[in-house]
Amino acid sequence: MAPLTIETPHVAAEVLEQRNSLLDKFEKGSSQQPQVLRDADAAAYRKMRAEGTNGFVPPRFLPEAENITIRTRDEQEMKLRIVRPTSGKSHGCFLHFHAGSLVFGSAAGQDFYLARLANDLGLTAVSVDYRLAPEYPFPKSQEDSVDAALFALSSAGIEKLGGPLRLLVGESAGAYLAVRVALSLRDHHNVPVAHKLAGLICSYGTYDLSYTPSLLSHTRNIIVNRENLQLCTEAAFPKLSTMDRRDAKYSPLYADLRNMPPALFLCGTEDPFIDDNVFMASKWSLVGNHAELKLIPGAGHAFTLIPAGEVQNAGLSEIVKFAKALLLL
Template sequence: MTGYAPLAADAAAALKPFREAGSHSFHEFTVDEVRPRYIASCEANGLKPADLYRVEDQTVGEFSVRIYQPKQQQSDTVILFMHGGGWVFGNADTHDGLCRALAAGTGHSLVAVDYRLAPEHPYPAAHDDCRAAFAWLSDSDAGHGLSASQVVLAGDSAGGQLAAMLAQENTPARGNLPIAAQVLLYPITDLRMGSESYSRVTQGYPLVADTMRWFVDLYVPEGTDLTAPALSPLLGDVDAQQAPAIVITVGHDPLADEGIAYAQKLAQAGVTVTHHHLAGYAHGLFSSAGVIAQGEHQVEAVCRFIREHTGTPA
């Protein structure tokens, strides 16, 4: 149930209502039950929305995006953000506070991908929507009103997997829109789901090992190769051409070990990596950054990393 370190005080305080209510993890509910619960949790615990110059929703094919433009535009860099939620729940609203904070804290426009969700839209729907969003952003005639000279790929959990997938598939040699940096927040990187942290984090948190198995069963059709790089970036090809990465992992998380392993793989390939491992924290830190001080601190660290790697003044 516990990690290698006890829960930090601010994490324990935020988790107290969940445990007092019976510690029911996401997979113990139906999809129709868990979606509004997650929305309510993010609304109650997320960052308060920063005031921006422009926030606008647009439809792109079969999905939508939300465009955030800060009041003080610093450059033509655009952050492409993919939300977490196990490909099953989450949307532009659940991560609105985080996206606003990233736009305001970096001076860059941000595009949040509101991709289609499982089980209504199984794999590869979410992956294909994120690929389409990258292509849409790269097209100056697409009607988004942005002039993107480079992109930062960012995402949490399943969104971290989607960001890592795009980074692997869009290296400079392929002539795509340059990727300046990648932000991987407790990312899914290995759907074999056999690491030690899967046996360690089994109860007492909203996301535990069985929750990840539930997500995979809902999103990935039976018989799909779970070792395919798009699903398991840890097993994909990584080389020094990939953009600098910040990887943030947390100890009380079934995804901890694979996130750490992916940071190591990037570094061993010659990629510049900043890795923060927060042993006393649990999955969901960034969607609870309004009530967990360390979450807000890490958002600020991410903004600094993005500014440093996009040539943006502090």
């Protein structure tokens, strides 16, 4: 068993009050937006988000970001979004898996977030435009993500992306995919991930698709709510019962987690997936892997992705601190 670092950073009462006010603001905004798979089908919902209609804010794009395409195992073209550091030389790359409950989101949805990490870490950000449910149910998202990792590990990928693959990074469903990719590389592609990768950075991920107590008891609608998370899970894993989804090939909390790289599990205390992260960090450590669990007081879901000032910076600082320590090893 490896030591598990658990930290809930102290914040002043006035800062916590500000964070709670921000959560109230986000909840008011979320209540005025259509809900995916309840009020709109997946395609219509993605269109609203991309165009900034119905209360959504459209994504902002960096003009210097690049798109390249690779071939998937079923001979489809898949886009990778490349954001290179501008403040110095790149010393490799990190593979990024975007949020969106495996139903929405895209590789081009978080350019500024990726640029900050790219510059702070001196790595090229490579975001994966994996296929989405319900049109492409699981395991397509995992297969596409693994194919992107195999490309990044190849000599052609190292040349194209400016250096070796160092980190797997993801938020929400993307954190789930980061873990699934590491497991698949180890189990199906003979990649010694504990030595090949510096680490994983997993922000507010879901790891038990049969639902943890914190999700089942979650009553707020801050960016996400219990109903839409469950609707998306059922769309991504159709024809599977809740108990079926406890199988290790779906829920990584039930997988053999031995010989995994160091991992950061970052989550807000107001996030419906807080139990997933507490449980996953504990199991990661119990089998001998290095794990750090950082719980940010007064932070809700997606807090590192949303321009939210102080609380966003608090989360990004934890990511950068953890990653820099790994990259120096």
